[in-house]
Amino acid sequence: MSKHIYLVIVTAALAGLLYSPVMAQTDSIWIETITANPGGIYSVSMHCRIYQQISGLEVPLISTGQALVFDVITKEGSIIPEEMIIGGIIKNDGNRIRISFIPTFPLNPIEPPGGKLCEIHFHVRPNAIDQMIAMDTLTDTIYSNPLTLAWLRGWAPDGVTQIPLAFGKGQIEVVSGMPCGDANNDGDINVSDAQWVTNFIFVGGEPSALYYLADVNVDDRVNITDVVYLINFVYSGGPEPCAS
Numbered sequence: 001m002s003k004h005i006y007l008v009i010v011t012a013a014l015a016g017l018l019y020s021p022v023m024a025q026t027d028s029i030w031i032e033t034i035t036a037n038p039g040g041i042y043s044v045s046m047h048c049r050i051y052q053q054i055s056g057l058e059v060p061l062i063s064t065g066q067a068l069v070f071d072v073i074t075k076e077g078s079i080i081p082e083e084m085i086i087g088g089i090i091k092n093d094g095n096r097i098r099i100s101f102i103p104t105f106p107l108n109p110i111e112p113p114g115g116k117l118c119e120i121h122f123h124v125r126p127n128a129i130d131q132m133i134a135m136d137t138l139t140d141t142i143y144s145n146p147l148t149l150a151w152l153r154g155w156a157p158d159g160v161t162q163i164p165l166a167f168g169k170g171q172i173e174v175v176s177g178m179p180c181g182d183a184n185n186d187g188d189i190n191v192s193d194a195q196w197v198t199n200f201i202f203v204g205g206e207p208s209a210l211y212y213l214a215d216v217n218v219d220d221r222v223n224i225t226d227v228v229y230l231i232n233f234v235y236s237g238g239p240e241p242c243a244s
Helices: 003-019 191-203 224-236
Strands: 026-031 034-036 041-050 057-063 068-074 085-091 096-102 114-124 131-137 166-168 170-174
Touching: 026 114, 034 041, 041 170, 057 068, 057 114, 068 085, 068 096, 096 114, 114 170, 191 224
Parallel strands: 026 166, 034 170
Antiparallel strands: 026 041, 041 114, 057 096, 057 131, 068 114, 085 096, 131 170
């Protein structure tokens, strides 16, 4: 190899180091696997195992199907520093979410060996019966940007990847539960369910674990339109709950 070619290769390598993000070695990130019921409200934990500091991380998740709806990301039980911000941008009617761990000043990175990153809250639509849903990345990889002063790069639909990290997808097994429309969970669909929804809307209180069973028109909201739907079904022979 000539000296000229050797110098070109060395120069190119040095340029790559100067203009590329500092890459953090990582072992894995994974999501819990749970069993869920149609209409239920749930959450799963995302965990990581790392070997070097990570000052920024982004995970683009997608659910395999339309039955699972992402709701919110929270810090409960998280190891991430107090100053770091968790952002969750929901797309595609709840089918996709971009989870960003954003550094702030002063920089306080995620430290080895890692641990729980965040809690992913979601609900299962009431018309989802006996199926397996995966929380997966768009390209089976995630990416991080450990540069101290860099903003995290925007999320692209094809899952732009800077650093491939081992990823374990979460499996949500949906099994048959109470019937859609049984808002008060008594095993039957009748006017008392319409009364339960009306009471919840106007009086309030904590939603039940199977709160979305009351979402009889399957629009991911429990409101007065569901009451009208139920009354129409019970008294006028209208469409069955979750028929739409």
